[in-house]
Amino acid sequence: METNQVLETIRMIEEEKLDIRTITMGISLLDCIDSDGEKARQKIYDKITRLAKDLVQTGKDIETEFGIPIIHKRISVTPIALIAGASGDEDYTAYAKVLDRAAKETGVNFIGGFSALVQKGYTTGDHRLIQSIPQALAETERVCSSVNVGSTKAGINMDAVAEMGRIVKQTAERTAAEQGLGCAKLVVFANAVEDNPFMAGAFHGVGEGGCILNVGVSGPGVVKRALEKVRGQSFDVVSDTIKKIAFKITRMGQLVGHEASKRLGIPFGIVDLSLAPTPAVGDSVAHILEEIGLDSAGTHGTTAALALLNDAVKKGGVMACSHVGGLSGAFIPVSEDAGMIHAVEAGTLNLQKLEAMTAVCSVGLDMIAIPGDTPAETISAMIADEAAIGVVNNKTTAVRVIPAPGKKVGDTVTFGGLLGHAPVMAVSSSSASAFVARGGRIPAPIHSFKN
Amino acid sequence: MKAILTVIGKDNVGIIAGVSKQLADLQVNILDVSQTIMNGYFTMIMILDLSASQEKFAGIKKTLADKGAVLNVQIKIQREELFTSMHSI
Known part of the structure; x- marks a missing residue:
């Protein structure tokens, strides 16, 4: 050595600031299904607290x-809509509460999987789960929720897109005392993955084993420092570095991941190769883009720089x-990245550019505060745009926006900790309500004749 | 179990003696040592074998960190696999 x-x-x-961002235990709850909701919840609590x-x-x-x-x-668990759907319960908030209790008992800071997969259509359980989201997130502390509204194979479920706009608004309103914090725990996906270890979008897919361990790495600061040593050199060198x-x-x-799975006696799943920023100085993805040669993240060239970064990290x-x-x-x-916050405050980064950036990286419009009076239809239309980018490009996209109650453009929303703070960003004032009101499904895209 | 010990700090009399004595007291065997002055700082790296020690890893780590405070240097101990996995294919 x-x-x-x-x-x-x-x-x-x-x-x-190199760290392992998360070790996430994925737990299948399929064997906890019971027609009696009380019994199902007891089984869920017992299984999670035993395994984790x-x-x-x-x-x-x-x-x-x-x-x-x-x-x-x-911890991530099987989408609760699949588990609770077998019971006669109409409100699934009690399931969220039992997940919250299990999270507290095991000491984990988040548990993901208060989720529904409705890319093609709804079951009764999916309907009830989605309707329960605002209350569930208001009454729990550590539960994270996600809903998949589109996929490359199925297209986009526009009924779900319309409903999720309203659910995001309601979630913000129910958690108004905390500036809409509930929305930071709610992700609307297209092409959601089954083995994601990162919150708030983690759930344990039905194609997964009984119990596995997934790892999410991080390290924007390390990449930035390495690039400082090759300033002025060609993109070939940047990519190699x-x-x-x-x-x-x-x-x-x-x-x-291997060490943890060996000690816990469960199989090792995957490593998620993500660069996950934090609000701490020196832990920013935006600063990497700036190191590549941009004065500020969001200016022209940002999409290309991000595409290169994303690709090289995977390679x-x-x-x-x-x-x-x-x-x-x-x-x-935005709120979790000091460089992104600065770029928004400086006026060089706006929603339109962020949307373009999501076409070349994971994962979407993430942790963005928008005015509290943004109509639900506008949020739905934002979700539809992101879903379209994901569905057409065969990649995961998501929307996690916070319509901060009572806040307007120029205000700042502070969540604290790793969730950081977010300047409230402007959305278009032009209405998309007739577009959203159509409902139905946007068909799956054709994947031939690529141009 | 093998571990890598790093000692970094201002050069002074008795750093190697103090660290080695502490390791001997903990029944930790030294397999390899390299030491240099880097950018004016005393820098020492040791490869250790902990298998004969009765003490748990966390205990060894704490004892050595405390010893570092006495010697006015920073002493870290980490499992060897961290370094080998990162720097070898």
Whole structure:
């Protein structure tokens, strides 16, 4: 082992904020289905608290021994609409509450899977779950919710798109005292993935095994620092530099994932090759784009820079681990990224540019505060636009916007912690209500005659 | 279990002696040592074998960190796999 390699690793962790962003235990709840809701919830609580009882401690032990921070320990479960649909219950808030209790008992900071998959149509359970979301998120602290409204194979369910606009609004209103915090825990997806370890969109898909461990890595600061050393050099060098550093970051994710799954006695699932920023200085994806040569994220050239970054991270990471999955792409949440916040405040980054950026990276319009009086139809139309980008380009996209009650453009919404703060961004004042009111489905796109 | 110990700080009399003595007290075997002055800082890396030690990893880590405070250097200990996995294919 060479001295400079040892010191490089230590510097990456200590100075450049390299960390494992999350280890997420995926738990199938399919065997908890019961026609009696009370019984189902008891089974859910018992199963989660049994399987995940050592998750947090195991994460802490690994942190101690390897000296690498593991920021989050989390749980994802089978979409609750599938579980609760078998019961006669009409309001699923009680299911969210039992997930919240299980999260608190096991010590995880978020549990994902208060979810429904309605890309093609609704079951009764899906309807009830979606209707329960505002109340469920208002009455729980750690539960995350997601709804998949479109897929490349099925097209876009515009009834669900219309409904989710209203649900996002209601969720903001029910959590108005916390500036609409509930919306930070609600993601509307197209092409949702089944093994995503990142919140708020994590759920444990039905194609997954009984219990697995997925890992999400991070490290925007490390990439930024590596690029500082190749200033002025060609894009070939930029791409190679990102690939090499992504390889190293991912190796760490693979190591921690294997170690954790061995200790917990469950199979290792995937490493999600994502660059996940935090509001901390030096942990920003926007700053990487600026290091590539842009004065400010959001200016012309941003989409190309982001496309290169996203692609190079995947190319470097894929060889570093046995199984890649999840979202695997750079995240561009506004409130969680110091550089993005600054770009919005400076007026160089707007919603239109963010939408363009989502065409080349994961995952979508993420953690964006919009005026509290934004009509539900406008939010639905934003969801439809994002879903269209995902469905046509065969990638995951999502919308996680916060119509902050009482706030207008220029105000700031503060969530605190890793959720950061968000300047309220302008949306178009032109109405899309007749478009949203049509309902029905946008058919799946053709995937031939590509041009 | 193998681990890598790094000691970084201002150069002073007795750093190697102090660290080695502490490791001997913990029944930790030193397999390899490299030491240099880098950018004016004392920098030492040791490869250790912890298998003979009765103490748990967390205990060893704490004892060494405390020793570092006494010697006015930063002492870290991490499992070797972290470094090998990152820097080798």
